[in-house]
Amino acid sequence: MNDTIKRQLLNYTIPAFMVIVIIVQLFLVHTKQLSRWKGGGYGMYTEIHYSHNQIYIQDGISVDSLEKDMDIKEAFKLLRLMPNNNHLEKVAKLVLKKTQRDSIHMQIWKPKIDSKSGLYTRVLIDEVYLKNINP
């Protein structure tokens, strides 16, 4: 192999892999609602942390009590990190299965703040209503 080409390959191959990781992260941010904080895209401290995304279940089911189950806790963590409809449905199905309920209405909310007024609100990202077909 030509020395110049070899040198260029050595110079740029590793950084090129880095760019690929970043492109994948940005793709996931825009298509799967991945938080900018994670995935190797160096977007930490660019938006409010994903842990402030709030999962809410109607009919008085406490999210805190559900999180005592490790599977549900992990699923909730992933839902807060990537709050898309696919994850929301999967998590709702898991909760439905674990709690043996007839139905579930699950929502995911994200925080919104206005620095001019100091107003902090929550905005609905997505919600799902599922019925247990095998009670």
Add this chain to the structure above:
Amino acid sequence: MRYLEDIKSKLYEGNKVAIQMLLLILGVYVFIMSQFNSIWKVPILFLGLLIWFFLRDKTKHPIIWLVFLALLLCDFWHSYFWVANHHFMITFVVLSVIAYMYHQHKGVLQKNIQIILVIVILTSIVQKLMSDQFTSGNFYYFMINKGALFQFIMKFFPESLDIVQSNSESYLNLWETNPNDGQTIVFKNITPNIGYVSLLFAKITIAFEFIVAMAILWKPKRAWVHILLVLMILGILITRLETAFMAMLASCGLFLCSNFKLKLSYVLIVLGCVTLMVTKLGYH
């Protein structure tokens, strides 16, 4: 004076000091991370130690570095979306160092580090520009009023801590309510005009990072470039103790820098950050 001469000669050992600093960061980081995915790391570590102990003088392969790389990759395999951004950066820098141990081109290693550093800073700017929450200053406003930034400085202003405490309580009370009820809270400002200050701070952050990235890309070895990088690192550390990431940035600066005082600054930053990481006062 002899000690000063010793320090000088130590710092002028080319890439050696930077590689030693990187190995130190890596050792501490991997040790802290060993609590995650530990079942998978046990065989890697045990096998690695075994090979290192018996074969390190008989093989040309950088055993220690390869073991560290395997441990970093293990975290990617099991927790790709959970590892920090500097985990990605450390991995790419380690790959560059391992490649260097085979090709032995100092210039290539420095080019790798230079490009990695530029990519990290430029990407963080792009992410900031793409985030409305950041460019509007709303993100900094939230973080400052919640006491998540400038924690060290706030300790000297007790009244700020009271406001932070009050905001945190309001936030927690709101968290307990049904979001469908549409309840809201209004954050108290730790200082007047904090909204304006947050917006200004966001713009300055982007501008300064852009200048640093361009400077590293254009003149990676000039002293003034490294003064800017050191200032950026110190600025970030004052804002929040992101010690692992800043130690990585400083070790990258060390690879590129040839000025004695600036090299010493980088070494002090790395050692300080590593100390804070070990004592868990800083973030890993």
